Amino acid sequence: MQIGVDYYPEHWDESMWETDIKLMKETGVKIVRVAEFAWSRLEPEEGRFDFAWLDRALDLFHKYGIQIVIGTPTATPPRWLTTAYPDVLPVFADGGVFHPGVRGHRCYNSVSLRKYGSRIIEALARHYSSHPAVIGWQTDNEFSMLDCHCDSCNLAFRSWVQEKYGTTEQVNEEWGTVVWSGEYSSWDELTVPYGGSPFQNPSMLLDFQRFQWEAAIAFQKTQTEVLRAICPQHFITHNFHSYPQRLDMHGLAEDLDVASFDYYPNPSPQKQATAPYSGALSLDLTRGIKRRNFWIMEQLSGPPGCWFPMWRTPYPGLIRAYSWQAIARGADTVVHFRWRSAAAGAEQFWHGLIDHSNVPGRRFAEFAQLCSEVNGLAPLLEGTGVISQAAILYSHEQMAALRIQPQADGLDYYENIKQYHRALTRLGIGCDVIGWRQPLEGYKLVIAPSLYLHDEAAAQLLEDFAAGGGTVILTSRSGVKNMNNICVMQPLPGLFSRAAGVTVEEYDPVGGDVHSLRSPDGILYECSQWCDILRPEGAEPVAWYADDFFAGAPAVTVNSFGAGRVYYIGTHAEESYWLKLLGDIAPDAGLTLFPELPDGVQAFTRTGPKGELLFLLNLSRTSQTVGLDKQYRSALTGTPISGPVELAAYGVEILETQG
């Protein structure tokens, strides 16, 4: 359990290094990430490596007892590389080139990128495998989806399709290309989807996304293979950022030891009602990537900005509180971006802990307090982790398919997940966010939003879970398609009908039109986006539509399935309905709630061999009072605490169960 910073020795005059590192040491910094953008300094010209400057920096870090994670520099290919090997550069759908001089200007399928990327990583790995300060590696930086249309991608996509389907006849069959005479009669005709026309074949579009997801994984594998071979004692991570990403994060993480996240909650007062909750989801999602604790590789340290108007500066306490939120939800290391704001280049106003003036100020003082607290609590936190009763199933494939064909105005896969997750968080129900095909042992409740693409395995997974006593919540737009993005010829929700005991008689894509549903106690709730008119076939209705031509028709049903229960929610109900439903479900499902959490306060527990640590985080600008049901002791102050505890604005309390 430690705090770190991101530092760029190459950005600062060497005379400043030791002063900086000494101050890090004094402040309590334990870990530093370096070099992820330094290719042009590490290999100033083709084949000439220069690690001397980094040696000097790393030796200084080692002198002060600070450990190092090295980022592989492939996110910023140097100009000599892109000039000599322009196939490194991605190509947009309209044929335009993604020019160098920025970052991320590299196609994952580029032969030259792979060749020269592997070469410098191998050189770095050999050079630093036994450096005493180095403990691990970060692959590339913030992978993102490129949708590249270069010639390499074109050929690679063709091979990928060929490998998957064998013949053009099979492609035509699986993708349904007969529609609009899109049939391939020879492999030459198969290309990446140029031009971004909205009319393209959705099965092809989904496979193209899969191809690009796999390209990122394959590209990363060229790095991890080298690193594993040469530095078996080092860990490997990657820093994901700002979800939702169009990435197969689970697939990428299979080759990693630990997942990392770059966490930049928006400090605007206008975002106070949403940022703490979407941040909580991001953290739970990161923890779910490898279903274990994770790192923050970049944590908010000041106002971001540069190519957009700067955000607000973090309110006093915000930097500390959000760092503790990350730890509460499973971060074992929090690395702050960045030590000092850049004086030059495109990121000058993505502020670090110290301003351009190099005069440490309010934010730095708060960071120092955090370091001190974390270092003090590290022994207590050591070996603790997160155990959740509930899980939300997340799928980059569902998200992609639902974006290829938007279902209804306002129906957004990830935004809907945000709402379900926020309802759980407001109720104090800890929740994992895991891959949609992951084993479900240990959970009591599984929310499976819009399993739009599906197959027998997906249906079986949920049936087994419910049969064993679990509670499942399904939502509308489930069981619509097979995995090829082709509609299935059976009543909705497809194979999930078996467990849900319900079919969809008809639906109305109501979009932004607000409709209402009625719970058994007669209370009306707003719903929108979509209305499935349900026909129970074994299930029982637990809410009914209250207007339009389908007034009185079932909107929500529950089905007993084995020892468990399966809910089907045929519409997008407002959050208060979810709060009510989850509150109703909780006792039977055996879920523990944290009653009456004030708005903006989050409660989360880390559990270890020595017991539980309850984190109470007030992620708002006003003080809040939280009721406690038993005796605690503050791990921060040692004071015994019971009864209502008041949390100042951005106040944090960490409670050990007393006795």
Add this chain to the structure above:
Amino acid sequence: MQIGVDYYPEHWDESMWETDIKLMKETGVKIVRVAEFAWSRLEPEEGRFDFAWLDRALDLFHKYGIQIVIGTPTATPPRWLTTAYPDVLPVFADGGVFHPGVRGHRCYNSVSLRKYGSRIIEALARHYSSHPAVIGWQTDNEFSMLDCHCDSCNLAFRSWVQEKYGTTEQVNEEWGTVVWSGEYSSWDELTVPYGGSPFQNPSMLLDFQRFQWEAAIAFQKTQTEVLRAICPQHFITHNFHSYPQRLDMHGLAEDLDVASFDYYPNPSPQKQATAPYSGALSLDLTRGIKRRNFWIMEQLSGPPGCWFPMWRTPYPGLIRAYSWQAIARGADTVVHFRWRSAAAGAEQFWHGLIDHSNVPGRRFAEFAQLCSEVNGLAPLLEGTGVISQAAILYSHEQMAALRIQPQADGLDYYENIKQYHRALTRLGIGCDVIGWRQPLEGYKLVIAPSLYLHDEAAAQLLEDFAAGGGTVILTSRSGVKNMNNICVMQPLPGLFSRAAGVTVEEYDPVGGDVHSLRSPDGILYECSQWCDILRPEGAEPVAWYADDFFAGAPAVTVNSFGAGRVYYIGTHAEESYWLKLLGDIAPDAGLTLFPELPDGVQAFTRTGPKGELLFLLNLSRTSQTVGLDKQYRSALTGTPISGPVELAAYGVEILETQG
């Protein structure tokens, strides 16, 4: 008079065909359109035709007594064609290629498209000219404007201009290219308008539109010539869609036997106040294309969607009511799109009558009722048509010119026509919407919105009509330009001043600023977009501006001209002013109104040798009551009806005059 469906045998396993066709037969379907997107199946590789599968399908249709319209498949060139002959593909203004894999990816001027298109049409025509089920052809599918910038278009445009003007000197003169030194000194310099700069010469831009309109006509002619030669006994149509289209629909229809329309009224409750009226305009406009009854080739059957969020599902009764609206306004056949929702491809969520589940539901039941009603009333409807007292003059050239140089914020040619047409519809005045150079015999009232481009023939046409006793309504932005899009050096409204007896002293493009005008009874009405300050020269003012520096100046005038009258409305008055004005005009002009039609209810009459059929259509979600002035008999139920008749939501009544 019949109901049909669009069916794609190539999309479904052959084992399903007979079940589907049998159900069509039982439901009352009489006609089916096939094959308009099936090029890749009809000619799987260059020169190899495969009609066997379509033979089997058509034989089955024939077995069940269903008639067939074949669509020529040129809207979806297959991949082997675009790969081997890339000149088939259109080129955008920025040089980007319109890539294949979608639909509409074909340049009308492409030599290869014309060659290979004609070849497959000829093969199809020879093969099916004597098939007992086939009765007609649809050319291509939903022509639309391409504004193609390919090399073929470049050469063809140059020839077109050369043919029209003879010399570059003449082009320079007619287009006024001296402005900004845009003069052509050699033909090589003349190209299509690349790049979409807003600064281009408006005369050239208008001629480029004309060139593209004619390209579509010429391309269609390559098809109709083949079909007429080989299948003289078959009719030919084309399915226009979603007006306004930037097309010369009248020119295209000269080569057709009947015009068709693809009718997708938006079922959203938010569109209830507009969709039934803009739909009525679309139908009247389609009827005006050939000034005779028409077909609906695609009629709304469920929620559209796919590349945009799905629309609402049709409310109970909506599918039937809008089909009857189409029939009321002159449709003789209504073909529903489509039998069953596509399982694959880009149109999966453009719903058909039957859902993906293949379980017929509420919408199908309503369709079945419609089939039964239409089949029952077919004898009564046979030979009936529409006779209108009023006409609105429509011109794709005016629309194009007014878009090239937007006159004022909010001034939209087609939106303004919608408003005038809605006023007529709300008053129950049946109206044709015809080409602006069409003969006007038989009408009592002609509304000629913004005849911005004009010539002596246009002025003469209206003068002759007025002289003969007709009433003409002209609006602002009339007589501004000659047909070359050049401003004329005479007071506005140019040549129309003669008939209108008024000139424009000055104008103010008020745009979105709301101004007011006062009628003789002192009532104020809002006006916007444009204010012509009128100087009567023979005409009499009938409304005056009520504010700004031109308060008190005439805004609307009427001039006696021969036996008729010519109104000039110098501003865009709100709809209530049009209702008042038309109500005032009606008695003198001899127009029949339907008094006090409730909002959302439309009344329209088809007339035949056996008398009149009055259609009352409640195109709203609430029930409405309509007063009747005489005794009727319901053609649907046989019941005598008089006095107020109540129409349920989406209720339809068809009334025969009693006795």
Add this chain to the structure above:
Amino acid sequence: MQIGVDYYPEHWDESMWETDIKLMKETGVKIVRVAEFAWSRLEPEEGRFDFAWLDRALDLFHKYGIQIVIGTPTATPPRWLTTAYPDVLPVFADGGVFHPGVRGHRCYNSVSLRKYGSRIIEALARHYSSHPAVIGWQTDNEFSMLDCHCDSCNLAFRSWVQEKYGTTEQVNEEWGTVVWSGEYSSWDELTVPYGGSPFQNPSMLLDFQRFQWEAAIAFQKTQTEVLRAICPQHFITHNFHSYPQRLDMHGLAEDLDVASFDYYPNPSPQKQATAPYSGALSLDLTRGIKRRNFWIMEQLSGPPGCWFPMWRTPYPGLIRAYSWQAIARGADTVVHFRWRSAAAGAEQFWHGLIDHSNVPGRRFAEFAQLCSEVNGLAPLLEGTGVISQAAILYSHEQMAALRIQPQADGLDYYENIKQYHRALTRLGIGCDVIGWRQPLEGYKLVIAPSLYLHDEAAAQLLEDFAAGGGTVILTSRSGVKNMNNICVMQPLPGLFSRAAGVTVEEYDPVGGDVHSLRSPDGILYECSQWCDILRPEGAEPVAWYADDFFAGAPAVTVNSFGAGRVYYIGTHAEESYWLKLLGDIAPDAGLTLFPELPDGVQAFTRTGPKGELLFLLNLSRTSQTVGLDKQYRSALTGTPISGPVELAAYGVEILETQG
């Protein structure tokens, strides 16, 4: 002092010329601009010049005693030139070509443009150097920034950078390209910034702007050198338009005798509260370009329009009043665009004084009155100019840098200047708007908004001014960067701290969030965009923040510096705060105010050897009453005037001090 019109003999049949010119003469027109778009007529094919038609036109003008300014025609290269030498055409960031057939389609760095441009200018200069009507030249037309990416620009930019920095090592150092491995290892790698990615190096982007600014200057110099050599007796001007322009107007004007401006105030009633004030700023800015009187080369004559919906027509009196506003603020000639609206081409609806009908109307009558008034007052105005007590420092470099990296939502360099200038105008404080490095002698108050880029010279200039007794107002975002767009490592406001006696402890980019500040009398004012939390180091606070975590912290300070004072305003305060602050500052700073000017009325003074002329301009649609403090005589009517004077809508009064 004279009134003119823009006239295009080449647009009209030669038979109309003398009628037009005779009417000009009768109306009082003294000056006409011609030929700035006539290249295709002056050189119909490469190397063949035809000046005969222009000779005939100019002889006619001379016959009627009208003087001529000739525009060099380089803004509209003819088609034969762009066809034969396509390097004339600019290239966009995405590689697309700026096609001909419009205007402005020429790259300033194009070798062919420079060659053929110089050639025709030389021919024109030789031909007209001794024509008795010709008195001067306008270079090109409305220079604007092209951001061209053609090969010429690529090479020229590389040379420019090479010249500035010498080695790639130095470029890397000065631009900080080490960030993201953007280092150049060879000159070949250095290109113009393709593709418009938001991530590019801000130092490079700023230098690219400088390069393009200098390209325009260098291009103009190719023209002025020819003209000076051949027509030494003629003056040279250029017509700038619609600020802010991304141009170095001061640099361009170094080669000019007089600056001109194209003045199109928006006549919409909705713009009444802003257009007269932003117009005043434009005029003061134009006067500041050469710090002397200027010309209006195009003045509003009717509704503009064409490629956008037309604006409102000028309200009665507006054309005259805005012409007088231009004169009041230093225009010595006002040329109206244009004599008659174009009948053809892209500018048909950019209306002239006479409509297409060629019937002179209300606007022409008003213009005639203006001519008569100006001709009458010319002797009185002769030799008068503007003497200001206050100056605002303007910098195209600051604006460019602040756009490259937007600082906060709503923080717009020029919009902020508008606000400060409007406060001065509403207080009746005459103000120059001058280049930010200009000498400051003679001013009492200097407002220096956001001197974001800075160096020692900039700091010294203000220190000297303050030391000598001047009052300086600095605002937030000053002293942030060096001239290379690199952040400086010292507390804000950098070198300006010395004079301001204050540093910025921390800042909050509040953007659109509204905050408040409190003046010593306890009144609250709104502030937004940015909040510097100030630490006085010698200065005294004069306003404090009233909310958020920095409530109570100083927001505005004043520092005594030598004999003067330096204000630092750490936030963007609403206009009423500026009115109060300036009102407070005025007595000490020795500024003269015009008390209680009504909204929409502007007061401005021209001073000459014979005394002062006070212009009172009511630039609104309602009549206004202005109090006067002494006896005046109306220069327009000769009447003595004292006490409150009433100005009708768009009323103008010009007052000589009585006795």
